[in-house]
Amino acid sequence: MIITTRTAARIGGLILLLAVLQVSFFSQVELLGTSMWILPACAAIFGLLGGSLIGATVGFTFGFLGDAMTDGPLGSACLVFLAVGYLAGLYRERGDFVDRPTVLVTCGLATLGSNVVLGLYTVVVGFDSSLSASLVPDLILQAFYGVLLAIPLYALIHRVLRPALIHEPATRRRPADLDRWTDELDPPAGNGPEAFQ
């Protein structure tokens, strides 16, 4: 990814938009009794598109904003999302193939892993309460929502970052512009992530 001032401003705006959407919308809607958590999936997608450094930096920022807006303990989510973004970026940089199933699985794992690690942190720092068994289905359901939301989130983030992506083909104006993301998620002709990008 080529980072210019304009690209950085786009990324900043997108991070802010996603963090506000998380707090104002996704946290407050429930399906089957569980809310949706998009921030880990977003950090992972940034990593898959921009590499480990972008993933780690964006993940850190997501963690900071998410916690600051909801008065969570600062730092824990920063470090967890940093790791999520970094690992996703590392996967891309190793030259492993990034296709649609990879995006879905990465987002699901990112959500589940973040929840488990933050939960373990809560337990390690100590709280004097009993754990409910209903926590397990909630964790799984929230990871499932992460998978469901991976495609639209990937399409949104990819669209905003397109000008900065290396080997991104020149903008093609097609009438069916909304369907473009499906083409982009199809396996590329060549090998490696650059071919996909």
Next chain:
Amino acid sequence: MYRKQVRRRRAVLIGLIVLGFVLLTFTFGSGSGGLGGAVGTVFDPITNGASRALKPARDLVNWFDETMNARGERDRLQRDLEEARGQAVAGQVAMEENRQLRQLVGLKKAGKIPDAYSPVTVNVTGRSPTVWYTTVNVNAGSSDGVAVNDPVISGDGLVGRISSVSRSGSVVSLISDSNSAVSAMILPGGAQGVIRAKVGDPRTLVLEFLDETKNVTSGQTVVTSGWRGDGLSSLYPRGLPVGEITRAPIDEREAIQSVELRPFADLRNLDTLQILTGGNRG
């Protein structure tokens, strides 16, 4: 050139990790601290505006969830209604008797909210997204007279307390939060205990440290006890309804009896709340 890039990447990563640990250390056990509070203050107007704008979309999604729950809830409510009708008649007689007795001893007219408190009505504008941190954001802050530790109630009962305040918004720690502890008593009978969360299940709370000699049964009501003594007092006023006992296992091997209760307030679907400002703020 390549080495320089690698060094720069490493420096950024290490810097972020160190910053993360610094934030963790300096804000440990105190919410998001001053820095988070400042950021929260900046973004409060944005999240408040976004929350209002997105309410129709939120309501639409929540409608599906609520419809699925509604059928089971209807049957339960019909049973509750039949029971409540019987209790209502008895309650009206008791209220009238109570009012007359209070007049006799010269006490003020009693309500659930003591006169010392001024309720401020607020709307929920955000909520902690994880299943671990149980807080909600509301759209009233220090400019409305809200202060840390003010009790927060819904139309059904106790919801939690204010854990941090900015100028235009506040954060409410719910009674389902792992750090929450509410002194409470059971009616009738007056057995006292402490309500703790059952983490991950906001529909269940645990009432601990009950006197094992007191007989507790399902269906009894739990209210805040609002104790005072030795210069200390509870954050919550006496008599706020909290929940209903759902499971009272009799286990004589346990020295400390604990029972489960269902909170009256639906902690997963909070919308309009009241903050009781101006009272005892611990």
